[in-house]
């Protein structure tokens with residue numbers, strides 16, 4: 207890229223107040239083109255890959271299914287459909303290990319070894335011809351959820367009621383977690399689909415302004431998307447934001463771009479903002495234009511203990527072990543396996559669970575990154591307060607949690623904490639702040655009369 | 657996968673900032689070295705001996721009474737060393753070494769250990785030691801000698817025997833700038849205050865070095881910049897008003913800021929994170945409180961100097977401030 211382009215990104219970058227600057231580690235995989243994961247023998251598709259009710263299976267053991275074919279329908283309004291990632295035979299519908307650590311119902315499919323795995327689904331009606339309700343229903347049928355990690359059903363989010371006014375449509379391409387680069391690569395390599403998907407959504411949302419927010423450490427994504435938007439003649443503002451964690455949290459993005467806060471207990475839409483992850487918007491375009499429901503996603507497999515860090519387009523249901531082996535396997539130095547990034551990721555005991563819709567990354571760290579730091583008493587240095595993007599007092603919350611004073615914790619806004627981990631990251635005494643706040647939050651919720 | 661790696665389970669986040677509590681304490685200790693050197697430059701070997709005595713008192717107490725920290729020995733977090741050095745810097749150059757040692761023992765013993773160790777104390781340990789010495793040895797601690805430029809000189813009084821009650825030998829007592837101001841309305845040249853060619857405690861004299869150290873520490877975020885700003889601005893403003901009302905009776909704000917222990921106390925003691933409030937709002941209250949108290953004590957109190965009591969009083973108020981000075985939470 208040219209110098210002037212780089213300078214264009216260095217003009218005053220918008221951001222939120224507080225936050226932290228962990229090392230980024232993006233260079234392990236941010237220039238690796240997305241590779242397609244070869245088909246494996248068997249896929250396990252949990253019926254619960256989203257927030258809400260599990261999907262309801264429509265297939266039985268022994269049934270032949272086609273790639274992209276519906277295998278489970280939405281189990282409720284807050285639920286989405288599920289599709290077969292390959293041509294193959296259903297071998298079982300039963301309980302299998304889920305990445306969340308539980309045993310949950312899943313559909314197992316044995317890949318048809320003789321199939322070419324061409325996607326052969328009937329064309330969709332184009333969104334421009336649909337009424338809004340039909341559009342919402344189509345997204346639910348496409349199985350699309352937020353691909354940033356939370357996996358909230360997209361149709362629920364996009365289904366604005368009469369009195370919800372969306373003034374700003376914001377696409378989240380911040381990807382502020384260290385190590386992860388899947389959204390980055392998607393923005394660079396699927397720029398046209400992203401702009402097209404945005405256009406489709408905007409057709410129904412009719413926001414006054416459309417933004418794509420990208421942390422400034424992805425200048426190629428900013429440039430590619432600006433070019434793609436210009437080519438498509440679609441008015442969207444691509445905004446580079448300061449590199450700071452947790453810039454990708456909805457509230458922080460809104461603060462950065464609009465300088466507004468989302469009032470406590472409200473949603474972004476209450477301040478006129480609709481936020482969506484970029485990957486979900488690409489999925490939207492792929493469904494309508496290519497008749498491909500959500501059957502695969504891009505995952506970053508990275509970390510110093512992965513032999514060949516990569517961004518991989520993976521069919522849902524692929525065993526994580528196969529995916530990691532596709533990336534060269536893990537080295538003997540591996541100390542922690544995480545789903546997601548190092549700040550909010552969840553530790554995995556094993557790689558024997560499948561990739562699901564919410565899997566954004568598999569991160570394998572060595573002892574060097576996770577070295578245990580000696581814990582001291584709180585020296586009341588205030589660093590955690592200056593890190594907390596929600597202006598909470600993590601030191602006090604941590605203290606109250608250790609004393610078991612749950613009411614006091616609630617009184618000190620513990621329930622507002624969204625567990626970004628910035629406080630634990632900065633604490634020089636290595637006090638497990640977010641960890642104890644999490645405990646406190648569940649204690650508070652447990653004691654609340656339902 | 658070739659070898660079977662050791663996989664451990666815990667919860668996120670898995671990255672941690674480079675700054676750790678021992679690193680903070682050690683960095684604080686390093687910035688005290690130039691100040692100690694300046695003290696040796698002005699007051700000779702006495703300065704070094706007093707510092708070593710205080711440090712010894714602190715380390716011995718921490719070693720035998722302190723909790724074993726995660727680093728094994730309780731000494732390794734460096735905080736006892738900092739306390740010892742700070743205590744020494746508040747003492748006059750002719751102070752008997754054995755008293756300095758006792759001060760160090762009390763600073764750690766009563767200032768820190770009985771509260772439960774690092775992070776638990778309400779008062780700044782160095783100031784607890786200093787307050788004890790002031791109460792126990794009121795004469796010795798107010799016997800000031802001017803800098804004499806004898807680098808190898810050791811003051812006779814330094815070597816006084818424990819509990820020896822006789823008149824201090826050849827003690828040449830002079831007034832400090834503050835007592836001169838208070839009791840005879842004689843201001844000192846600001847340039848002398850800045851460079852430190854005045855009598856006073858070991859570390860109080862060279863204002864310039866203290867200012868530089870404060871800037872460095874604030875820039876490195878070892879201390880919270882709000883505390884020095886709040887204290888110094890309050891002192892300057894409050895004493896400025898008083899000065900404007902009666903310039904011939906009261907000291908100028910410049911003098912108030914530069915003279916005595918204000919800068920040492922502001923940069924190193926009031927900013928002690930453990931005994932200062934957590935929230936920005938609380939910190940402003942704390943700093944302004946100290947500033948007001950310093951001016952009140954110096955101008956209208958019975959003592960020429962009030963920094964120590966001002967800080968200790970606000971330390972005492974800190975748990976209360978912490979409870980009530982809340983942050984404004986996002987979205988409220």
Ligand code: SF4
Nearest residue numbers: 584585587588590633
């Ligand atoms: S960062 Fe850690 S040591 Fe500092 S105030 Fe917060 S909890 Fe205490």
Ligand code: SF4
Nearest residue numbers: 594623625626627629
């Ligand atoms: S208290 Fe919660 S929101 Fe604030 S920094 Fe810690 S984890 Fe993040």
